[in-house]
Amino acid sequence: MLDIKFIRENVDLVKRSTKNKGKDVNIDRLLLLDDERRKLQKELDDMRAEQNRVSAEIAKASGNKKRDMIESVSLVKDKIRELEGKLGDLMREYNTLLYAVPNVTDPSMPVGKDENDNVVLSEWGSKPEFDFNPKEHWELAEELDILDTKKASEVSGARFWYLKGDLVRLQFAMHQFAFDVFTNTDIIRKVRDNLKLSHLSDKPFIPMLPPVMVRREVQKAIHRVQGDTTYRIEMEDLNLVASAEHTMAPYHMNEVLEEKDLPKRYIGYSTAFRREAGTYGKDMKGMIRGHQFDKSEIESFTTAETGSDEQKLIVGLQEYLMQQLGLHYRLVQICTGDTGSPDYQQFDIEAWLPGQNAYRETHTSDYMTDYQTRGINAFYKTMYGEKKLLHTNDATAFSGRPLIAILEQYQQKDGSVKIPEVLRKYMNGQEFIKKEFDR
């Protein structure tokens, strides 16, 4: 959430950002409640001071005098209870409103309504040429018997799938490759220097296997309870994560880190669970959109000053991954209407899917300033001893989507799929995915 002081001092900016993000939050009402809140709090504090004062005297008094004092303080107590009730009601509305105010956005973020207003910043590579009709990934994969959606729907329902055989091996190869890149200081330094971000650290990302269940209140504090898409575990006070971010972002909850130890960088791997309610009928075929998929995720904790550049570095590394896989993609800057409520800046990578004849999102990168850490008390101490909230960056390393891009961009006339060179070493040097009996 935002700092109420910040909202108070930047009313116009906050109102504009909220509107640009297409959110409807009554900021004026919030400010009114804030004013009320402080007045009530003051009144309550004064009453409590009075109660404390009398109570201290009662300790020394005795007999009738004591009895009278106890009687008089009970009037104060009544008033306190009344004020507490009032303040409690007010706080409920105040907190709901404050929680709903989205983060402000970077001035460079394009103002727009939906994904149509996103801006393509660059393209890498070119669309592969085929002397045949390229298939969609599910067609290819079902024929190669490396993907089974039919059996999954029988066993688990719609939006589930089995990965089989070489597709499983390809998935693990891809994640292994991502972990190798993000833990390699030489690569990080190279990408960093190419982007002229030499003031940033070249520290590697620490591998992490985080929990896939998260306390509701923690998930809420980092603004990741998304009613329609969050799976709840009814018998516990837990939700399933829709991304490793949900348990990685709170990793430094209730801590005060030292500035000299920043950034703290992590790459985590987990299964992500999404209900995908409200997306009925959308992307029903194949493995574009499912209730469950595996993802390696980047999470970086930085100072306020370096958060923005950290995001650029992360995007650079995402591009490096795609380039190493030789996948044609474009880099997109997300507009205000399409970005998340916690985002200050967002970039996506969209890979070309020849079978679908479309660019589809494979990576996303969110810079959220201190919007998430305010709720979980994650601080750092500056060189001057000042306590400040950490800034968070969250981004995709690889999800299931790049697998789709590999299948579609690397498909061959005979229905086999060429394996990108950098992944072969993780697959015993194998060059093609073929139907099992063809090998």
Place this chain on the structure above:
RNA sequence: GGUGAGAUGGCUGAGUGGUUGAAGGCGCUCGCUUGGAGUGCGAGUGUGGGAGUAAUCCCACCGAGGGUUCGAAUCCCUCUCUCACCGCCA
């Protein structure tokens, strides 16, 4: 799942109803001491909110939430976590 013990400031550790926001020790900061490091001596040393130009003052916080009481770190209830043992288990 069962039983038992516990959770106090940066750390350690006292505190079972009345100036206890919290003894003592360690650490840290400043001053003196020293040629200098150390020792020694003295003072200070939590966070958040609010009022005030400021000095300063007020409120809240002893795992979290609620309750009893004029008054709670201390008593009661619920929850969370840690440790030990038993049971079960990848």
